[in-house]
Amino acid sequence: MRVVLVGMSHLARYMPGGSPRFELVADGPLTIAQALDLAGISPQLVMAALVDGQRREKSFCLEDGAEVLLVPPLAGG
Amino acid sequence: MNGYAGRILRVDLTVRSVRPEELSAELARGYLGGRGFAAKLLWDESPTGGSPLAPEAPVIVASGPLSGLFMPGSGKVTFAAKSPATGGYGDSNMGGHLAAELKFAGYDALVITGRSEQPVVLVIDGGKVSFRDGSPYWGKGALETEAMLKSNLGEDFQIATIGPAGERLVAFACVSHDFGRQAGRTGIGAVLGSKRVKAIAVRGHGTIPVAKPAAFRDKGKEMFKACFAKPGFKEWTPYGTAGVTDWVNEVGAFPTRNFQTAYFDGHRDINGQTLKERILVTDKGCFACPTPCGKYSRLERIPGRAETFVEGPEYETIALLGGNCLLGTIEEVAYANYVCDELGLDTISGGNVVAFALECFEQGLISADDVGRKVRFGDLDSVVHLLKLIAARRGIGDVLARGVKGAAEAIGGGSEEFAIHVKGLEWSGYEARYAPAMMLSYMTADVGAHHNRSWAITHDVATGRGSVEGKARRVIELQHIRPLFDALGVCRLQWVEIGFELEHYAELFPLVTGWDYTWPDLLRLSERIWNLTRCFWLREVPGFGRSMDYPPGRLYKEPVPSGPSQGHVIDRPRLDALLDEYYALRGWDANGRPTAARLRELGLDFVLPGLKGKVS
Amino acid sequence: MSLRSIDERCSGCRVCELVCGWRLFGENNPKKSALRVTGEFPAPGRYRVVTCDQCGECAEACPVGAIALGAAGAYHLDAELCTGCLACVEACPRGALFTHPDVAQPIKCILCGECIEFCPREALLDGSREEARS
Numbered sequence: 001m002r003v004v005l006v007g008m009s010h011l012a013r014y015m016p017g018g019s020p021r022f023e024l025v026a027d028g029p030l031t032i033a034q035a036l037d038l039a040g041i042s043p044q045l046v047m048a049a050l051v052d053g054q055r056r057e058k059s060f061c062l063e064d065g066a067e068v069l070l071v072p073p074l075a076g077g
Numbered sequence: 078m079n080g081y082a083g084r085i086l087r088v089d090l091t092v093r094s095v096r097p098e099e100l101s102a103e104l105a106r107g108y109l110g111g112r113g114f115a116a117k118l119l120w121d122e123s124p125t126g127g128s129p130l131a132p133e134a135p136v137i138v139a140s141g142p143l144s145g146l147f148m149p150g151s152g153k154v155t156f157a158a159k160s161p162a163t164g165g166y167g168d169s170n171m172g173g174h175l176a177a178e179l180k181f182a183g184y185d186a187l188v189i190t191g192r193s194e195q196p197v198v199l200v201i202d203g204g205k206v207s208f209r210d211g212s213p214y215w216g217k218g219a220l221e222t223e224a225m226l227k228s229n230l231g232e233d234f235q236i237a238t239i240g241p242a243g244e245r246l247v248a249f250a251c252v253s254h255d256f257g258r259q260a261g262r263t264g265i266g267a268v269l270g271s272k273r274v275k276a277i278a279v280r281g282h283g284t285i286p287v288a289k290p291a292a293f294r295d296k297g298k299e300m301f302k303a304c305f306a307k308p309g310f311k312e313w314t315p316y317g318t319a320g321v322t323d324w325v326n327e328v329g330a331f332p333t334r335n336f337q338t339a340y341f342d343g344h345r346d347i348n349g350q351t352l353k354e355r356i357l358v359t360d361k362g363c364f365a366c367p368t369p370c371g372k373y374s375r376l377e378r379i380p381g382r383a384e385t386f387v388e389g390p391e392y393e394t395i396a397l398l399g400g401n402c403l404l405g406t407i408e409e410v411a412y413a414n415y416v417c418d419e420l421g422l423d424t425i426s427g428g429n430v431v432a433f434a435l436e437c438f439e440q441g442l443i444s445a446d447d448v449g450r451k452v453r454f455g456d457l458d459s460v461v462h463l464l465k466l467i468a469a470r471r472g473i474g475d476v477l478a479r480g481v482k483g484a485a486e487a488i489g490g491g492s493e494e495f496a497i498h499v500k501g502l503e504w505s506g507y508e509a510r511y512a513p514a515m516m517l518s519y520m521t522a523d524v525g526a527h528h529n530r531s532w533a534i535t536h537d538v539a540t541g542r543g544s545v546e547g548k549a550r551r552v553i554e555l556q557h558i559r560p561l562f563d564a565l566g567v568c569r570l571q572w573v574e575i576g577f578e579l580e581h582y583a584e585l586f587p588l589v590t591g592w593d594y595t596w597p598d599l600l601r602l603s604e605r606i607w608n609l610t611r612c613f614w615l616r617e618v619p620g621f622g623r624s625m626d627y628p629p630g631r632l633y634k635e636p637v638p639s640g641p642s643q644g645h646v647i648d649r650p651r652l653d654a655l656l657d658e659y660y661a662l663r664g665w666d667a668n669g670r671p672t673a674a675r676l677r678e679l680g681l682d683f684v685l686p687g688l689k690g691k692v693s
Numbered sequence: 694m695s696l697r698s699i700d701e702r703c704s705g706c707r708v709c710e711l712v713c714g715w716r717l718f719g720e721n722n723p724k725k726s727a728l729r730v731t732g733e734f735p736a737p738g739r740y741r742v743v744t745c746d747q748c749g750e751c752a753e754a755c756p757v758g759a760i761a762l763g764a765a766g767a768y769h770l771d772a773e774l775c776t777g778c779l780a781c782v783e784a785c786p787r788g789a790l791f792t793h794p795d796v797a798q799p800i801k802c803i804l805c806g807e808c809i810e811f812c813p814r815e816a817l818l819d820g821s822r823e824e825a826r827s
Contacts, residue, residue: 008308008309009573009574009575009576010573011535012576014535042538042539044327045535045538045539047321047323047324048312050312055312071309071312071313072535073324073325073328073534073535074309074318074320074573145721146721147708147712147715147721174707181722181723181724224734224735232731255734256735281724282724282795284718284720285721285722286721290720290721291719297715298811301813304813305813358737358739359701360704362705362706363706364707365708366704367813368813369704369705371704373734373738375737386736386737
């Protein structure tokens, strides 16, 4: 299956290859946590993950073609 | 001058004179505004070696060239002075509507000196400036005073006030505005208190000129639309800064029990989601803000206390009054927040000082006699009792009112090891024993231990929390970008929180000012301002240098005892490695002093005569 | 088109006032806008947006006939005819006609819709579209 991981805000600079979008092709089924692991993105950099605009736990199982928006931790000022 | 109101208002309280002065192009072009104006004006006009609370000491209130404009987040104003908490450069920036109103009234900045015999309210109504009797408000709460002044002067005035803590010169007294926004840090409230300024009220009707009106308007529209389109726009806003609470705990960086540890079991009861579910009344935004972090709350569930309204709590307050004092419910944190706001105390320093006192009490360094009762962590009554003692300067409150550094000097008994500050300013909400870049950010921030100059903890997580190598470069980069927002008079949260691109500001700036500055030009000015504030410290604080860039003992001697950062600490040799790299990259000497050559390169030649024998 | 507000959504940012000042006068000046955000703080802690609903009472009150209904459903104030007597300001039941020290005539909403477009909170809406949908 194929999923797209999109790093938001300052997460973009820490994505594989330094570009905000990363396309991952892997055998399914795949949870968000597994996708992060395969892509080499520290789960601690991801405060929230959104799939189709819905906030999902990292144990959420992704569908083929899903686009996952990764929201980094955000600073208090 | 486009982007500017074009005048600075000088106020001398001793003789009650006001003098509008044309804004000099040299000041504007060389220092932009906000904290840039503050740094330059304090260098030029703060009497060398003078007391921060002396009549001659100036308070600077400064907007920036982008403040008040039709663009996201243009509502920031800087309050600055020689800090009574640290004796060095002090500033604190605040949102709300004051920056914009000041410019509509025709002023980019206020420079306030002198001391009024009687309490006074400074009323700036466009070109009409007057001094009103402040006696009816003296002793009243900061929020209460704002409400009284709104009803007496008019709802359309924008008002900054101090509370009883500022009147009594507490070193961490804040300035309050818009019922819950504060210029919280570095004790500017005490400096206003020393001048007997209870409040500043501003109203204006003027237009802010811009160089290319049509192009600016279109760019402003584009910027708002771009914010609306960001995925974080709807995801981030509902919780504001409080939304980060769980994450900070998950990575083990949450100040807990006076920084004894970095993880608080009860964090889910004081996080942004809980705030939203249980106490939120409305989102409350600053001027021109598309992503309001302000959460306005109502408390009705605390037994034995009347219904209370408070803006917040935001993340820093949750960290320092919540985790650090072990208050376990969002209602308790919000109530303590309200008490601080009304008394005019910074919640960050306030939470630190209370937690420090609670630990001193546990260790028997202060007694029930000193405090007037037994006190303990996790008890709202204890926290409120201590806050009130501090604002009243009663009993041990008089000692605590100096901040943790001064209090530890008075209390002794090894308490300086757990007085959590740098340079005399208490630590904000990120425990950094397992985050070297964040640690360095706190060590080198130019007001003391505050996170806003460089928030680098994600950089640590991304690049390895165990290593110190290469961290200084990112810290320096952030120390130029983030404070640039404070010089421009805009909020950085659209960039920080929802990923709004920096390129927008670079493109906008020339449309406003007509100056062909590039983004690197602006960063260069930010670096100049950074070096100027360092020079101010060097000039004002005897023996200033490397020794004042270290955290307290607890944060480099005691490994974190629990939670995700358990066992970690950055020992002294590694702190030194961080500082060595940092100083070298900045062109400073091994003692953390800018070199004369570096200062000349940055156009700061004029500081050299004032630093004779201190730089080479 | 008709302008209405959902006050509970408002966060007090005044982007509506800013964009209005630009639309009506081409200036960065929210004090020259034809709507206002007001706050009720510290209690009960809410905002209200004062907007014009084009009820036409200002036109009735105007002694010189300077306010007339235009094609798009907005009452327009003719600056040439206006004497600046402010009878319309007095008559407005919503307090939605505004004065400014540098502007001779009252400032009135022309129903351009820019405040709706740029409100970050969707607190301002086109009421006619809402009705059409329901």
